Amino acid sequence: MTDTPKPQADKFRDMARELECDEDEAAFEDKVRKVATAPKPPEPADKS
Numbered sequence: 001m002t003d004t005p006k007p008q009a010d011k012f013r014d015m016a017r018e019l020e021c022d023e024d025e026a027a028f029e030d031k032v033r034k035v036a037t038a039p040k041p042p043e044p045a046d047k048s
Contacts, residue, residue, distance in 0.1 A: 006014075022028070
């Protein structure tokens with residue numbers, strides 16, 4: 001039997017499962033929405 005290295009994506013999934021991460025897509029979207037919601041930066045002052 002040959003040991004072929006696992007792709008990085010498979011290693012990531014295995015570690016996420018080991019850490020008991022939430023795999024629910026709706027929960028992920030909710031968390032991303034909370035993080036990605038940032039106030040808009042102020043508009044630059046007009047230098048005319």
